[in-house]
Amino acid sequence: MAGVNLLSDQGYRIDGRKPNELRRIQCKLGVFKQADGSAYIEQGNTKVLATVYGPHEIRGSRAKLLLDRVLVNCQYSMATFSTGERKRRPRGDRKSQEMTMHLKQTFDAAIMTNLYPRSQIDIFVEVLQSDGGNYCASVNAATLALIDAGIPMKDFVCACSASFVNDNPIADINYLEESSGGPELIVATLPKSDQIVFLEQNSRLHEDNLSKVIDLAVKSCKDVYTVLDQTVRDHVSELSNSHGWDH
Amino acid sequence: MVDHAGHVYLPGELICNLKESEKTSKILVGPGLRQDEESIIVTKCGLLRFKEPNFYWIDSHLKRYVAVKGDPIIGIVAAKAGDVFRLDIGSSDLATLSYLAFEGATKRNRPDVKVGDIVYAKCMVANKDMEPELVCIDSNGRSGGLGVIGRDGGFMFQTSLNLIRKLLSSDCILLKTLGNGMHYECAIGMNGRVWVKAKSVSHTIALCNAISAAEYMSNEQIKAMCKKLTNALAGF
Amino acid sequence: MRETPLSNCEREFIRKALGERKRLDGRQAYDYRTLKIAFGYDRGCCRVDLGQTRVLAQVSCEITSPKQQRPSDGVLFVNVELSPMASPVFEVGRMSDQGVEINRILERCLKESRCVDTESLCIIAGEKVWQIRVDVHVMNHDGNLIDCSSIAAITALAHFRRPDVTVDGTDVIVHTIEEKDPLPLSVHHMPICVSFSFYEQGKFLLVDPSDKEEKVMDGKMVIGMNKHREICSLQVTGQMLLLKDQVLRCSNIAVVKVTEITEWIQKALENDRQARSNGERFGFREAVVMDTVTTNQMNPEKLK
Numbered sequence: 131m132a133g134v135n136l137l138s139d140q141g142y143r144i145d146g147r148k149p150n151e152l153r154r155i156q157c158k159l160g161v162f163k164q165a166d167g168s169a170y171i172e173q174g175n176t177k178v179l180a181t182v183y184g185p186h187e188i189r190g191s192r193a194k195l196l197l198d199r200v201l202v203n204c205q206y207s208m209a210t211f212s213t214g215e216r217k218r219r220p221r222g223d224r225k226s227q228e229m230t231m232h233l234k235q236t237f238d239a240a241i242m243t244n245l246y247p248r249s250q251i252d253i254f255v256e257v258l259q260s261d262g263g264n265y266c267a268s269v270n271a272a273t274l275a276l277i278d279a280g281i282p283m284k285d286f287v288c289a290c291s292a293s294f295v296n297d298n299p300i301a302d303i304n305y306l307e308e309s310s311g312g313p314e315l316i317v318a319t320l321p322k323s324d325q326i327v328f329l330e331q332n333s334r335l336h337e338d339n340l341s342k343v344i345d346l347a348v349k350s351c352k353d354v355y356t357v358l359d360q361t362v363r364d365h366v367s368e369l370s371n372s373h374g375w376d377h
Numbered sequence: 378m379v380d381h382a383g384h385v386y387l388p389g390e391l392i393c394n395l396k397e398s399e400k401t402s403k404i405l406v407g408p409g410l411r412q413d414e415e416s417i418i419v420t421k422c423g424l425l426r427f428k429e430p431n432f433y434w435i436d437s438h439l440k441r442y443v444a445v446k447g448d449p450i451i452g453i454v455a456a457k458a459g460d461v462f463r464l465d466i467g468s469s470d471l472a473t474l475s476y477l478a479f480e481g482a483t484k485r486n487r488p489d490v491k492v493g494d495i496v497y498a499k500c501m502v503a504n505k506d507m508e509p510e511l512v513c514i515d516s517n518g519r520s521g522g523l524g525v526i527g528r529d530g531g532f533m534f535q536t537s538l539n540l541i542r543k544l545l546s547s548d549c550i551l552l553k554t555l556g557n558g559m560h561y562e563c564a565i566g567m568n569g570r571v572w573v574k575a576k577s578v579s580h581t582i583a584l585c586n587a588i589s590a591a592e593y594m595s596n597e598q599i600k601a602m603c604k605k606l607t608n609a610l611a612g613f
Numbered sequence: 614m615r616e617t618p619l620s621n622c623e624r625e626f627i628r629k630a631l632g633e634r635k636r637l638d639g640r641q642a643y644d645y646r647t648l649k650i651a652f653g654y655d656r657g658c659c660r661v662d663l664g665q666t667r668v669l670a671q672v673s674c675e676i677t678s679p680k681q682q683r684p685s686d687g688v689l690f691v692n693v694e695l696s697p698m699a700s701p702v703f704e705v706g707r708m709s710d711q712g713v714e715i716n717r718i719l720e721r722c723l724k725e726s727r728c729v730d731t732e733s734l735c736i737i738a739g740e741k742v743w744q745i746r747v748d749v750h751v752m753n754h755d756g757n758l759i760d761c762s763s764i765a766a767i768t769a770l771a772h773f774r775r776p777d778v779t780v781d782g783t784d785v786i787v788h789t790i791e792e793k794d795p796l797p798l799s800v801h802h803m804p805i806c807v808s809f810s811f812y813e814q815g816k817f818l819l820v821d822p823s824d825k826e827e828k829v830m831d832g833k834m835v836i837g838m839n840k841h842r843e844i845c846s847l848q849v850t851g852q853m854l855l856l857k858d859q860v861l862r863c864s865n866i867a868v869v870k871v872t873e874i875t876e877w878i879q880k881a882l883e884n885d886r887q888a889r890s891n892g893e894r895f896g897f898r899e900a901v902v903m904d905t906v907t908t909n910q911m912n913p914e915k916l917k
Contacts (some may be wrong), residue, residue: 157647199493228717231710233848311727314848325854329834331847332725337864340844355887432902453620465617493621527622530629535617571625577628 136295136307138318144173144307145174149300154352155357157271159278159285159365171271174304175261180271184251184281190264195229200246204233205266208257229265234279234288235249236269236328251281259358262304263291269318270354285328288354292347294335299343301350317347321355324348380428386419386435391406409435439538441567442467444503448522451472451566454494462490462518463613466496467568470508474498478512480520488525495572526564530541531574532581538569540592551591552601556583560606561567580610616702619828627829631812637825638664643866645821648874650881655772656795660749661765664823665755670765671748672773676785677737679742688744689736693751694761700754715759716846719749722763722804722837726845728751729770730799734779736785743775745798756823759835763806768878771800772885804845805874806837807867815855818863818872822905834860836867 137143147153153174167182195201206229207221219226222267237253254273255268269289276283283313292315293303300307308314313335317326326348335343386392393416406412409421410433414538419425423437438545444450444466452464463471474496479488490496498511513523527533543549555561561584563577572587575581587606591599624679627637633640645665653659657672679686695703695712703709723729734743747769749762774795777788800813810822819826827833832851838844844864849855 224713225716227710231714235850235852239854250733259771266702306618313844320854325853325856326860327849327854329855329860332721334726334843336844337838337842337844337868339859339863341861343841344860348857382683410635453618455618467617491621493624495620500675527620529627532626533620533623578626579633581626582630582635582639586639602650609677 136310137298137300140193141298143300145304149298150346150350150368152302152353153304155270155354157274157358157361159274159355159362161303165275165279167275168336169271169274169278173268173270173272173302174261175259175266176257176263176267176280176304176353178264178267178271179256179258180268180275181254182252182272182275182281183254184279185246185249185281188248188250194231195248198247199243201241201250202234202238202241204230204253204254204255204272205251206230206233206255206257208222208260208264212257212260225310227301231267232265232270232330233272236287237272238274239327240283240287240320241276242284245282245350253307260305261317261355262308263302265289265316266291266302269328270358274358274362276366285322286320286355288351288361289316289328289357290347290350290354291316292343292350294339294343299346300338313343315343315347317344317351319348319351321352334367380402380432382425382433384425385423387422387594388420389455391416392419392425392433394476403431403517405432405612407432407434409437411551415522418508422481436539436542439532439567442538444468444472444500444509445567446500446503448500448503448567449565450498450500450568451526451564451570451572452498452511452568454492454496455490462496464496464511466509466511466566467570468509472500472509472511474511474513479524480514480518484548494525494572497566497572499523504573517538522564523611525576526572528545529574531562532585532591533570534571534585535569536571536589537592538567541567541569541571543592544571544588549599551603552602554600554603555587558603559584559610616700619825623825626814627825631819631826631829634817636700636819636823638823638916640694640817640821643870646765646823647873650764650878652772652881652885654666654684657769659765659769659772661761661768663757663761663764663821665753665768666757667751667753668758668761668765669750669752670762670769672752672769673742673748674773674775675743676736676787677744678740679738683731683738685742686729687742688727689731690744691723691749691766692716692726692747692782693719693749695710695751695754695758698753699751703751703754703801714762714850715762716845718759718806718835718837719762719766721846722806723766723770724838726802726804726837728767728800728804728839728845729800732762733799736780737783740840741785745770745775754824756825756827757808759806759820760808763804763837764874764878765807767800767803770798770881771803771878771882773798776840799855802841802843803875803878803901804837804839804841805871806835806846807870809834809836809863809866811851811853811855815859816852818859820866834863836864838864838867840872842868861869 152271155173157171159169161170165181169180171178185200206226210217253272257264269287273287291303292301293312295312313333315331319326411418411420420437421437423532425436426434426436450466451464455465456463461473461475464474476487482488498513501507501512502510513522563602564572572585575584624848650663651660693715697703743905747766749766776794777794779786809818813831832853834849837846856857
């Protein structure tokens with residue numbers, strides 16, 4: 131879309147944010163009763179639900195059984211009303227399959243898989259409203275859901291996207307900034323050790339700028355982590371108060 | 378009488394005038410040849426070979442193995458099921474190997490075999506209607522080199538069956554010449570798999586490549602290659 | 614079909630060899646296998662050999678109506694087929710995870726990086742545009758399908774010529790080859806994917822892994838780059854935790870490799886162009902070498 135100025139002269143973006151400012155994150159744990167763990171996250175206008183079942187017996191094909199690790203099974207689905215135009219296929223098209231695979235790889239690396247051999251953990255993610263940063267919000271929601279389910283993980287997994295406009299790296303891009311054709315870098319990290327679990331980049335980005343953009347993305351993941359961390363602590367203290375545990 | 382041995386034949390050709398054995402006046406036909414009433418028909422494409430006194434067969438280029446009784450085979454353990462191991466031997470079916478077919482194994486004392494291990498075994502039962510069965514002991518109960526191999530290093534690779542037959546034939550000097558230059562041990566399975574172990578990683582890699590490359594080489598070329606190899610490795 | 618499982622012995626040996634920085638075929642850690650490019654008789658048909666991995670790409674075009682959101686842009690469609698002839702693991706029908714991965718990486722690398730100018734493919738805005746379709750077929754799988762497919766796809770796109778059109782009011786006349794020379798596609802830049810495989814939890818990496826090395830790896834990174842040092846796509850897969858400087862190191866290596874490969878492609882395109890203009894024989898028939906035994910022949914290996 132020509133003519134859309136993503137970064138104004140004063141340094142403000144279209145939605146009024148500064149370049150390295152994240153969108154507002156609101157999240158909640160334990161939204162469903164049936165699931166072992168569930169979470170709901172809103173990053174700006176992107177709204178994502180995640181549920182976790184497991185670890186439980188392998189269902190479906192026993193051929194996928196892993197003798198020494200748990201099988202992580204993900205499903206990523208976008209609601210038909212989540213995008214501007216009605217989405218014909220909520221799951222099963224190439225982009226969703228790719229997202230599913232990426233989520234699976236991310237959490238394979240983060241969950242302590244050798245604690246539950248010969249079993250399966252299901253992660254289901256549903257995007258209710260998509261305004262850019264689908265993968266990031268899905269990863270954040272799934273992390274919260276896994277924590278809610280009590281599945282041991284090496285660390286939180288936080289994801290954030292970044293882009294590069296007018297020689298400035300910007301963080302947490304929304305749909306408008308995504309579709310304007312600029313480069314998009316998505317990073318999922320373990321915040322405490324700054325290790326990158328997943329890295330994906332679309333569109334053209336010059337190699338010299340790569341370092342700056344990765345740095346900003348990793349730092350934004352840390353910011354996301356502080357928000358998620360706070361939510362989890364609040365949730366846990368609420369639970370422990372109601373159970374009457376001693377602090 | 379025309380000497381047919383050493384000629385190339387294509388499937389469907391008839392062969393006549395084969396040499397009969399004096400004693401029994403019979404001709405033994407091997408793989409690649411089939412008897413059709415009075416005549417012998419070729420079924421595979423390749424060279425006709427002859428062995429005294431009356432044995433004819435076709436030597437053809439093969440990659441896939443068909444289990445034959447009495448063959449030593451290298452198999453990879455694919456699964457454990459109850460009392461047997463199931464091994465992949467590169468054939469149409471997984472082969473079975475019982476727990477008790479190891480030296481010194483009893484019902485209490487089970488052999489230490491994990492999924493993914495390589496086993497050097499002999500084929501005991503092999504016909505086209507059943508799964509092949511393997512054993513790791515001979516008729517006296519001794520292992521004689523059979524059993525799990527590769528625990529302490531070495532590398533296994535796959536080649537065509539022709540190369541295996543060539544390596545094992547008496548007029549191939551490859552293994553002996555390589556042995557003159559360096560120390561190594563190897564196990565050759567009739568299903569196309571060869572396990573090699575030498576002193577160091579680079580020796581092993583060089584050995585594997587040398588064996589694979591020797592498929593179409595004549596004896597002189599093999600000698601030259603081995604000399605080059607030992608000179609190059611002398612520096613290690 | 615069931616694949617032969619990788620035995621523990623092979624796995625440990627390859628890991629040990631990599632620990633001593635030795636590869637099974639004698640390459641260095643950052644070396645590519647021999648790359649061979651051959652063109653077919655038709656324009657846009659190209660076959661790429663990377664060691665034993667063989668991939669065939671064909672570009673074709675037809676006139677369709679454009680997408681609603683972009684009425685004046687042509688359409689580029691990339692499709693990778695993992696044919697069962699390439700490996701016993703691939704099956705016909707529903708695409709496996711690996712197939713989806715390769716398809717998406719190539720799509721991102723070619724489409725979203727705008728390597729082909731889609732606006733020049735427009736004939737009548739809002740009604741008729743060219744749809745360019747790249748079909749990549751994998752014929753033999755010996756590791757590193759992504760690199761091979763990306764080289765084949767971009768070379769085929771550069772080799773392709775589309776028919777010339779004249780617009781006369783609302784009529785569109787497509788000229789045949791005899792009437793007017795076909796036009797090349799406007800390829801802005803050549804994005805090439807370079808694959809890295811990681812071992813020992815990211816401490817050691819290899820470029821262009823072969824089949825056995827791929828089976829043993831911890832994780833993989835694919836960087837799509839062009840020779841102007843712009844990164845067109847980057848993806849880290851596998852259950853591996855990376856640090857930022859590993860990523861930057863890989864992108865530096867990728868720059869060198871991409872420049873080499875782009876030169877190679879340009880040379881091959883140039884050779885083919887000369888052969889065609891001089892009236893020499895060209896096509897796959899010339900690329901097939903006669904009088905040698907082609908199966909199971911190994912080139913004499915260097916022993917280092």
